[in-house]
Amino acid sequence: MNYQEKYTENQILEFLSEIPDPEIPVITITELGIVRNVELTDKKVIITITPTYTGCPAMKLFEDEIIKKLHEKGMNTIEIKLVYSPAWTTNWMTNKAKEKLTAYGIAPPISGTQDKGVLFSSGVKKVICPRCKSQNTILKSQFGSTACKAFYQCNDCLEPFDYFKCI
Numbered sequence: 001m002n003y004q005e006k007y008t009e010n011q012i013l014e015f016l017s018e019i020p021d022p023e024i025p026v027i028t029i030t031e032l033g034i035v036r037n038v039e040l041t042d043k044k045v046i047i048t049i050t051p052t053y054t055g056c057p058a059m060k061l062f063e064d065e066i067i068k069k070l071h072e073k074g075m076n077t078i079e080i081k082l083v084y085s086p087a088w089t090t091n092w093m094t095n096k097a098k099e100k101l102t103a104y105g106i107a108p109p110i111s112g113t114q115d116k117g118v119l120f121s122s123g124v125k126k127v128i129c130p131r132c133k134s135q136n137t138i139l140k141s142q143f144g145s146t147a148c149k150a151f152y153q154c155n156d157c158l159e160p161f162d163y164f165k166c167i
Contacts, residue, residue: 002042003075009038012045015073019065022058023146026104029062033092036083044077045070050088052148053167090166101164102130107152109166127163129154 016038017030029035029049037048047066051059063080070078090109098108107130126135134156141151149162 001076003040003045003077004042007040007045007075009040012038012040012047012070015069016047016066019062019069022061024101024104024106026100027097029066031094031097031100033094033097034062034088037081044079045075046079046081048081048083050083050086052088054084056147088167090164105130105161106149107161107163109164127152129157129159130161131159132157 013030013035016035017028019029021027021029021032024032032052034049034052035047036050037046039046039048047070049059049062049066059082063082066080067078093109101108107127110125110127127137127139128135129137129152132154134154136155137152138155139150140153140160143149144151144162146162148165148167150165151160152163153160
């Protein structure tokens with residue numbers, strides 16, 4: 001089968017956008033930004049993905065789900081390339097993903113990694129509560145329900161919530 005004649009890269013991205021993140025099922029792997037490239041040759045489909053962090057336990061599941069989804073869509077020869085450089089950053093998350101995180105009760109990253117203060121400053125930025133939108137929040141733990149999240153509490157509505165760390 002000549003994949004270049006039958007499919008477009010945008011079609012493949014649409015297929016991949018049906019795959020949810022296993023830890024945050026309201027966002028997809030394309031919204032999360034781990035799908036870095038789609039390449040079609042006459043003989044195979046090549047998908048390049050980047051883990052959210054080295055050792056991310058979901059990467060094997062992502063690979064399996066990508067292969068499964070593309071098999072369902074009629075593609076049989078699929079290569080998954082796992083790349084670590086450049087490293088994944090929350091800058092790669094779509095605005096739609098950040099909106100979905102908020103609606104799901106997870107505060108999205110508050111700024112990008114281009115803001116060096118996010119990663120290297122001792123100053124704490126105010127994380128907005130995803131429920132009541134208050135900035136009167138406090139960090140309870142640098143470690144939330146997953147390695148990429150921190151645990152916060154809102155001092156106004158008193159609800160605890162996860163914050164997706166800026167990476």
